[in-house]
Amino acid sequence: MAEDLRYTKEHEWVRVEGDVAIVGITDYAAHQLGDIVFVELPEIGRVLTQFAAVGVIESVKAVSDLFAPISGEVVETNAELGARPELVSGDPFGQGWMLRIRIVDKSQLDGLLDRAAYQDLTREG
Amino acid sequence: MAQAHGSPIATPLADRHQALGARMVEFAGWLMPVQYSGILEEHRAVRTRAGLFDLSHMGELYVDGAEAARALGYALVTDPASLKVGRAHYSMICFPEGGVLDDLIVYRLAEERFMVVANASNATAVSDALVERFAGFRVVLDDRSLATALVAIQGPASLQVLTPLTDVAIADLHYYAIAEGSVAGVPALVARTGYTGEDGFEVFVDVAAAGRVWDALMEAGRSAEVVPIGLGARDTLRLEAGMPLYGNELGPDTTPYEAGLGRVVKLGKEGDFVGRAALERALADGPRKKLVGLAVRGRGIARHGYELFAGGRRTGAITSGTLSPTLGEPIAMGYAAPSEAEPGTILEVGIRDQRVPAEVVVLPFYRRAT
Numbered sequence: 002m003a004e005d006l007r008y009t010k011e012h013e014w015v016r017v018e019g020d021v022a023i024v025g026i027t028d029y030a031a032h033q034l035g036d037i038v039f040v041e042l043p044e045i046g047r048v049l050t051q052f053a054a055v056g057v058i059e060s061v062k063a064v065s066d067l068f069a070p071i072s073g074e075v076v077e078t079n080a081e082l083g084a085r086p087e088l089v090s091g092d093p094f095g096q097g098w099m100l101r102i103r104i105v106d107k108s109q110l111d112g113l114l115d116r117a118a119y120q121d122l123t124r125e126g
Numbered sequence: 127m128a129q130a131h132g133s134p135i136a137t138p139l140a141d142r143h144q145a146l147g148a149r150m151v152e153f154a155g156w157l158m159p160v161q162y163s164g165i166l167e168e169h170r171a172v173r174t175r176a177g178l179f180d181l182s183h184m185g186e187l188y189v190d191g192a193e194a195a196r197a198l199g200y201a202l203v204t205d206p207a208s209l210k211v212g213r214a215h216y217s218m219i220c221f222p223e224g225g226v227l228d229d230l231i232v233y234r235l236a237e238e239r240f241m242v243v244a245n246a247s248n249a250t251a252v253s254d255a256l257v258e259r260f261a262g263f264r265v266v267l268d269d270r271s272l273a274t275a276l277v278a279i280q281g282p283a284s285l286q287v288l289t290p291l292t293d294v295a296i297a298d299l300h301y302y303a304i305a306e307g308s309v310a311g312v313p314a315l316v317a318r319t320g321y322t323g324e325d326g327f328e329v330f331v332d333v334a335a336a337g338r339v340w341d342a343l344m345e346a347g348r349s350a351e352v353v354p355i356g357l358g359a360r361d362t363l364r365l366e367a368g369m370p371l372y373g374n375e376l377g378p379d380t381t382p383y384e385a386g387l388g389r390v391v392k393l394g395k396e397g398d399f400v401g402r403a404a405l406e407r408a409l410a411d412g413p414r415k416k417l418v419g420l421a422v423r424g425r426g427i428a429r430h431g432y433e434l435f436a437g438g439r440r441t442g443a444i445t446s447g448t449l450s451p452t453l454g455e456p457i458a459m460g461y462a463a464p465s466e467a468e469p470g471t472i473l474e475v476g477i478r479d480q481r482v483p484a485e486v487v488v489l490p491f492y493r494r495a496t
Contacts, residue, residue, distance in 0.1 A: 041425070061448055
């Protein structure tokens with residue numbers, strides 16, 4: 002887990018590159034879900050509201066919502082996940098990335114967990 | 127009984143599952159492994175190699191006496207009197223109203239000795255029902271569920287892995303046959319039955335011997351890369367094989383006919399049996415609903431409880447569904463109105479806020495190449 006990531010309580014991670022936020026789910030979440038078989042992502046151009054449910058991650062055993070960690074317009078989604086949803090389980094912070102969002106308000110990141118806080122959250126979990 | 131306890135009962139192999147890194151879950155009052163390395167990987171292991179299952183939670187009810195066959199013929203919808211010694215058949219115990227109380231396998235161990243294997247969730251209910259139905263027959267019921275462990279090996283490599291460990295001539299054991307002998311040096315019943323659609327064996331031993339048998343099979347299975355399999359993959363395997371699960375496809379509000387299992391009900395057998403009148407009526411009246419296999423033609427898993435639509439109108443609901451690891455597509459079973467149940471019919475499943483097309487297909491979804 003890189004130091005420069007921020008996290009949500011719903012186990013999304015965010016990496017900022019300029020005015021774009023790259024979003025995925027953590028290895029903790031991927032492990033909890035088990036084998037991921039479908040990922041439904043919002044379409045490009047859609048404007049997301051922070052913490053709204055914007056997508057769905059289906060594993061064999063359960064359905065889980067994907068929550069937007071930050072507000073903004075979806076500028077790209079990971080096209081690989083259609084054919085290869087297992088990338089999320091196998092490489093959740095790398096090839097398993099899900100969305101790129103154009104950030105409207107950088108201060109929203111302050112409301113997210115840092116690495117230490119996220120580790121605390123998942124430690125007793 | 128398991129259901130009477132506040133916390134779940136551990137099988138004799140629970141420590142081993144935990145040591146293997148299994149994710150444990152409470153199921154029917156038992157602490158069971160739901161997955162080890164992952165459902166998809168475990169599923170594929172059984173289809174291509176072999177896997178080991180701890181099924182010690184299942185119920186094993188011994189039925190002994192001069193009238194054992196007759197008593198079972200009265201209590202169940204099948205005719206156990208017709209079983210040769212060393213053979214078994216799939217059966218059901220129905221309510222007087224015709225609904226299903228449990229689905230079972232009945233094994234004939236001797237002229238006057240049977241073993242009835244019941245689902246873990248119904249073991250107590252089946253035991254109680256049999257006791258009630260056996261009144262007046264010269265027969266004894268011995269519920270040995272808590273004293274019996276069950277280890278299954280399923281998959282194409284099963285025969286090769288189990289053969290060196292047993293004195294039973296398992297290569298000659300027919301499908302749905304059972305024999306007494308030893309496995310890993312302990313007394314065992316070995317049956318060529320299973321719930322996966324693959325070749326395999328179910329090994330019944332005393333709980334005290336479970337660890338020894340499990341360890342021996344894991345060791346013997348090493349070169350064949352046999353792995354332990356949890357309840358998650360057990361479910362995806364049986365679903366691909368088109369096998370019903372009590373609580374999903376079968377229940378008190380469903381007759382065997384509606385589940386496509388009318389062949390199991392032996393109306394031609396001699397004598398009355400519990401549910402006969404209701405089942406004869408059900409057969410004459412025709413089913414109120416029909417179990418269908420569904421190939422979901424869209425992205426998304428059709429899960430238990432999701433609604434089924436025909437021409438925009440609700441026609442039933444999904445009873446079981448998953449992503450088929452073998453087919454790579456979502457599959458499901460559910461109940462639809464009989465008029466909407468023909469193979470080829472395109473229904474729709476409500477998946478979240480979408481209606482996703484699902485084609486009625488003939489079961490099973492998967493049949494092993496033999």
